[in-house]
Amino acid sequence: MSGAPPTERELQSPGAGRKLSTFFYRHPRVRLGALLAGPVGWLVVGYIGSLAVMLIAAFWRLDPFTQEVVHDWTLKNFETLLTEPVYRRITVRTVGMAAAVTVACAVLAFPIAYYLARMASRRMRRVLVVAILIPLWASYLVKVYTWRTILAENGVLNWMLAPFGIEGPGYSLVGTWLVFTYLWLPYMILPVYAGLERISPSLLEASADLGARSGRTFARVVLPLAFPAVVAGSIFTFSLTLGDYITPEVVSSKQFIGNVIYDNIGVANNLPFAAAYAFVPIAVMIAYLYVAKRLGAFENL
Amino acid sequence: MVEGRATRWFLRIATAFVLAFIYFPLVIITLYAFNENITQAWPIENWTTKWFSIAFRDEDVRDAFLLSVKAAVFATLTALVLGTALAFAMSRFRFFGQNALSFLVVLPIALPGIVTGIALNATITTVLQPIGIGFGLATIVIGHATFCIVLAYNNVVARLRRTSQSFEEASSDLGADSWTTFRRVIVPAMGTALLAGGLLAFGLSFDEVIVTVFTSGADQTLPIWIFSNLARPQQLPVINVVAFVVVLISIIPVYAAQRLAGPVEGDEAKTVGVAAP
Numbered sequence: 001m002s003g004a005p006p007t008e009r010e011l012q013s014p015g016a017g018r019k020l021s022t023f024f025y026r027h028p029r030v031r032l033g034a035l036l037a038g039p040v041g042w043l044v045v046g047y048i049g050s051l052a053v054m055l056i057a058a059f060w061r062l063d064p065f066t067q068e069v070v071h072d073w074t075l076k077n078f079e080t081l082l083t084e085p086v087y088r089r090i091t092v093r094t095v096g097m098a099a100a101v102t103v104a105c106a107v108l109a110f111p112i113a114y115y116l117a118r119m120a121s122r123r124m125r126r127v128l129v130v131a132i133l134i135p136l137w138a139s140y141l142v143k144v145y146t147w148r149t150i151l152a153e154n155g156v157l158n159w160m161l162a163p164f165g166i167e168g169p170g171y172s173l174v175g176t177w178l179v180f181t182y183l184w185l186p187y188m189i190l191p192v193y194a195g196l197e198r199i200s201p202s203l204l205e206a207s208a209d210l211g212a213r214s215g216r217t218f219a220r221v222v223l224p225l226a227f228p229a230v231v232a233g234s235i236f237t238f239s240l241t242l243g244d245y246i247t248p249e250v251v252s253s254k255q256f257i258g259n260v261i262y263d264n265i266g267v268a269n270n271l272p273f274a275a276a277y278a279f280v281p282i283a284v285m286i287a288y289l290y291v292a293k294r295l296g297a298f299e300n301l
Numbered sequence: 302m303v304e305g306r307a308t309r310w311f312l313r314i315a316t317a318f319v320l321a322f323i324y325f326p327l328v329i330i331t332l333y334a335f336n337e338n339i340t341q342a343w344p345i346e347n348w349t350t351k352w353f354s355i356a357f358r359d360e361d362v363r364d365a366f367l368l369s370v371k372a373a374v375f376a377t378l379t380a381l382v383l384g385t386a387l388a389f390a391m392s393r394f395r396f397f398g399q400n401a402l403s404f405l406v407v408l409p410i411a412l413p414g415i416v417t418g419i420a421l422n423a424t425i426t427t428v429l430q431p432i433g434i435g436f437g438l439a440t441i442v443i444g445h446a447t448f449c450i451v452l453a454y455n456n457v458v459a460r461l462r463r464t465s466q467s468f469e470e471a472s473s474d475l476g477a478d479s480w481t482t483f484r485r486v487i488v489p490a491m492g493t494a495l496l497a498g499g500l501l502a503f504g505l506s507f508d509e510v511i512v513t514v515f516t517s518g519a520d521q522t523l524p525i526w527i528f529s530n531l532a533r534p535q536q537l538p539v540i541n542v543v544a545f546v547v548v549l550i551s552i553i554p555v556y557a558a559q560r561l562a563g564p565v566e567g568d569e570a571k572t573v574g575v576a577a578p
Contacts, residue, residue, distance in 0.1 A: 111315030243413020
């Protein structure tokens with residue numbers, strides 16, 4: 001807290017400012033109110049308000065002749081979502097993709113998180129955490145776009161696989177799955193690493209002392225203790241996949257919930273239907289968060 | 302060590318493999334930025350830097366770049382003011398609804414991006430447009446600031462937890478008013494936390510696309526420019542260059558923020574890292 005010595009003016013501190021600060025000091029509630037006014041106004045009025053507008057818009061409809069949004073109440077959007085087979089198929093495909101991506105991320109994240117938590121030296125650990133964090137922040141769109149180039153017919157992947165006589169997945173569901181897994185992997189690595197780091201080494205030694213081989217220690221000690229952390233990471237991989245429309249738009253030939261919403265806002269200008277479909281990922285995430293909470297994932301967030 | 306030799310070798314190899322996987326596309330996009338051909342075939346045959354000068358001369362790219370910088374600066378400043386005020390309220394007071402508020406601040410990044418996007422889009426078209434605020438810089442900033450608040454908030458809260466309140470009390474005991482205390486005690490103590498939070502917010506805002514698509518209208522930020530030009534094959538070399546530059550611009554502030562925020566381990570890594578995209 002060093003700095004230049006206080007100036008004359010600061011020491012003699014004239015009336016108004018001093019009075020105001022005395023007033024704030026004497027009235028902590030007013031101080032609190034002044035601090036909270038901005039952020040609470042922004043988040044509650046701005047953000048929660050917006051979500052409320054979206055909720056209401058989901059019950060509006062599009063006039064079939066004028067293509068204008070009509071503000072009267074109807075459940076038709078939700079009815080379409082539930083009865084049209086094409087939307088049911090897209091919902092199932094999206095949730096299935098989110099599950100497959102989550103499993104792939106967990107499998108890939110576990111070894112590197114374990115290495116970080118249990119084997120790496122302090123120095124190595126710091127270098128690796130930064131090495132994992134930095135690509136996480138490198139533009140998401142650029143990464144998706146680069147994968148489009150990599151997966152292309154005459155792209156890097158097919159060139160690498162050609163000597164083995166294999167053809168790459170292209171823009172199929174497998175290709176999309178690969179890109180999603182790539183994008184969200186760091187979100188799984190970090191919580192799992194933090195979870196594994198909290199496991200006391202003495203528990204593993206105790207297990208070994210009691211005669212368990214490493215495989216058994218892993219299955220009976222490490223895995224159960226790390227499981228809530230994996231669930232915590234899966235909240236991100238699951239939620240991010242559910243709500244993504246850029247990735248399917250750029251590297252997939254198939255439709256996902258995000259695409260349908262995006263096309264309804266952009267091309268069809270059907271805000272009510274888009275808003276109604278946005279409730280599907282929200283509902284799935286609320287259910288998912290409920291299960292995750294039961295599994296103890298929130299202590300690992 | 303409980304792990305056997307074979308296990309340890311497996312872990313080393315798996316770690317190297319995952320790291321290679323993580324960096325693979327970043328290497329590829331760097332190489333493609335110097336590809337002379339308009340077609341994107343691999344392997345690259347001829348190398349050039351000419352697309353850089355073409356990209357820098359492109360009017361649309363320059364406009365998009367300027368808009369991205371403006372949006373990121375305004376969003377960062379807004380997020381810093383709101384996030385810092387919230388951090389002080391949350392860590393120096395106990396009040397009703399505190400838990401709900403700590404949940405609310407992460408909600409914009411916890412909900413799928415498309416939900417935030419649609420919600421803001423619905424509000425802009427039905428509430429803001431009728432009162433004269435159309436799609437543009439203002440709406441982009443509103444969207445970005447909403448999910449950047451949490452970055453400023455997280456960094457300042459973490460710092461406040463380590464800073465004792467008695468410094469502020471000592472300052473007022475010695476006769477300083479609130480403003481002087483803020484300027485001479487709080488800001489120096491918070492300085493690097495604010496800078497780190499600000500850098501992260503800038504990095505996040507600069508390359509955000511999911512929400513921006515719904516809040517920008519006809520205006521194009523740099524990521525939106527990339528997204529809307531993907532369908533035009535003759536533009537791909539310029540996109541490669543822009544993509545490469547965007548990666549650099551979003552990585553440098555984050556690297557700097559990492560250095561400022563100090564060592565990252567387990568739990569702390571999550572607060573810095575998990576707040577994207």
